[in-house]
Amino acid sequence: MSLRKISSGSGSSQPVPALMPARVVGGAALAESAERLRQELPQLEPRIRPDGWLEIAVPRDSLLEVSSILRDRLGYDYLLLLSAVDWKEKGFQVVLHLQNLARGERLIATVDVPREDPRCPSVVSLWPTANWHEREAWDLMGIRFDGHPDLRRILLKEGWQGHPLRKDYEDHRPPRDRLPRPVR
Amino acid sequence: MYLAATSSLPLRLYQWTEQLFTDLGLPLWLLAVLVATVKAALIIGFILINVIFLIWLERKLGGHIQNRLGPVYTGPFGLLQTVADALKVLVKEDIIPAAADRWVFMAAPLVAFVPSVMIWLVVPFAPGVQARDLNIGTLYVAAMTGCTVPALLMAGWSSGNKWSLLGAFRAGAQLVSYEVPLILATLAVVMLAGSLSLNDIIRAQQESTWFIFLQPLGFVVYLISAIAELNRTPFDLPEAESELVAGFNTEYSGFRFAIFFLTEYANLLGSSAIAATLFLGGWSGPFLPPFVWFLLKTYLFVFLAMWIRFTLPRLRVDQLMNLSWKFLLPVALINVLGTGVFVAL
């Protein structure tokens, strides 16, 4: 791979990158990384997706434990996206997209969260980037992340009623008067 | 009286008026007041006309430096643009924020404007054309430029706005810091001329050569410090619009803002005139009339300041202070020392 190092001339410049990311893996290497995952986390069954991602379903109670193994032992150091889906009566699902930059492995971890108790352990302590993603999920989907250092609404204003991305969300604001269309 | 003139017309006019006063039995101090008023009106008129032109020039120059045309629609070459803008600003509402310290807020623009006019008391426009030839001219100029600091502090403090406050503190620190090298650079010129009077300084330059050739270092120090004193880019920190919204004049609008704006350009013109007098021989020069030479040299500095403004990014607060205290001040001191040795020899 061709790289172009730009030096801004200060003394601390290193000739090699701090971390050399690898191309994303597929095929046999994917099966290998699934195997590694199985060894570290025997209780989970990794699924190899056709688009080159691994997928695991993590029980809610063991999320932190599994996450720290994912990050520290398996090298998934890069959290791309933390998202939440409302599956109506089946409850919520928190979805983490993770990447191991050095190996090019990619993983989707899903966590089922029951509707009547929308709580999920926070992973901010492992991936600081989850901070705002979790705040957004709380704001729009109403999932409480236990252990989050600063769980406030982020996009909507303080005191907003409800969580708009839920499928059963109803806008409680009074309807606004429509301006009459000008008649020609 | 100090009103001397190359042509005898003003002198004759003065003598005629004096005669009139004695004939009518009016006291002569009234005449002195009348003369002073006329002088002040002339100077303020000169400043206003020049500022109108300066603002146009700045926009036109800036435009051409930046691949634009600048004002083109109002009047020939857009020359009336400033007039139109001034009229617009004057009819705008004069907003005084509820949190402001009312009287200080209202007074600040005037406190800033007055010293910028006062400088012109000692500026020699042409041989003999000078409001008053003070024998401590340069000292007087330094004193007057120093008067800007309290005005800006007043403006920033009284606005009741945090951005204004930050801008005012920056202005205070900056103006005080750059006053020192500015005065030291002037000091070297005074040492060469052996006089504080601006007329004597011009005469000394006519006898030897322009002081820019004898004082290149002093000139550079003067130029940098003067631009910093004027709050112009790269030293426009007190009103850095990308950092402090508009600094000390954030809350000003309409007429009061216009006065601040006017002050800024009056100061630019004043500093340029002083620089032309100190380093480029003032009004002296061949062929052209002295007043034209004076204007040409003044506008050379004005052009330089505008050119710099549209080329450089802004310094940071700490870098600004470092430049003054760690670079300009030592250089100015060395310059004074060297000049002292030169004069002694």
Added chain:
Amino acid sequence: MPDAAATVSGATREQDGEEVRPTAPDSEVGDLHTEEMMINMGPQHPSTHGVLRAVVTIDGERVVDVDSDVGYLHRCFEKICEKLTYHQIIPYTDRTDYLAGMTNELALVLTVEKALGLEVPRRAQFIRTIMSELQRIHSHLLWFGTFGLDLGATTPFLYAFRDRETISDLFEEITGARMMYNYMRVGGVRNDVSAAWVKKVRTFLRQFPAALREYDDLLTGNPILKARTRGVGKINARTAIAYGASGPVLRASGVPYDLRKHDPYLVYDELEFDVAWASEGDVLARYQVRLEEMRQSLRILEQALEGLPEGEYLGKAPRIIKLPPGHYYGHVEGPRGEVGCYIVSDGDRKPYRLHWRAPSFVHLQLLPLMARGHLMGDMVAIIGSIDIVMGEVDR
């Protein structure tokens, strides 16, 4: 914002030698009592690039803490998408990061195409590549201009806009729009490019290097710029990765990660270009990485124009798009970083849930880390250097 002062936006900071900053001096200087001041930077402020509100705690001019308050531009993008078919979403993606519409649309259509297993004609792929790279230069030019403005240099802005104008015109000629293109389609692109247009792009490619040299003369070589940006807003590689940084921010911190290389899409695999990276992680490094990226984009454009094949520009795609049930994630390298599109489908014509990964949203979290201990003037430079677009942060 009830307790903005008390909370430190929960940033857990990696403490290692490189990142220790000068802390605020003791607030008691002798008998003199001083206090920290809280100041609202934005939402109406010239340098917050839109409607970012940063609650800044300052000690004199030194930034003690920053708490970003976002959401002023929230338009329920994701909720709206749940009510739209996939084709109807395309114009909405333009409006998330309104300075990089092409790459946003691309993120969406690539995800949908991947889910459908759709083949895209080669000509369409090349056109998409050309548009993406033009978009990258387009966006970087705006960043360059506004970064100059942030530092108080007004002239680079107009120089950058002069050249940006050329690209805007190029976009307008093909898509009919200068900002909101609505150009990508599932299966290809909306309009074909003409030979005359290709010629115009070539002219631009010939002229632009001279403009880049002009920028270098004007701003890059300026000692004031260097003094103001070197060592400011430093982020090391570990922190950048932990905070999910991508694009120029990550690359300037010593991680040459570029989706065009590491997860190639379109025809990037066949084109030759370098990944620009730097190890310093400061504002200057991010500045230089972006400038170099523009040069690399020129290289890509040249090759893409060379290899542009004849053929279909819009392939066969079903009129009514229904993604098979499941969830899909697609991403592209936008000008600001990784633009991700996460679609959950229940087999309907509309997405069941759509989540947009906006690089600016992720990068804005780094602001307190970068700004702490620096001055107000640096704060502006740092916000400029992470190149945020609030439309994308708030969605």
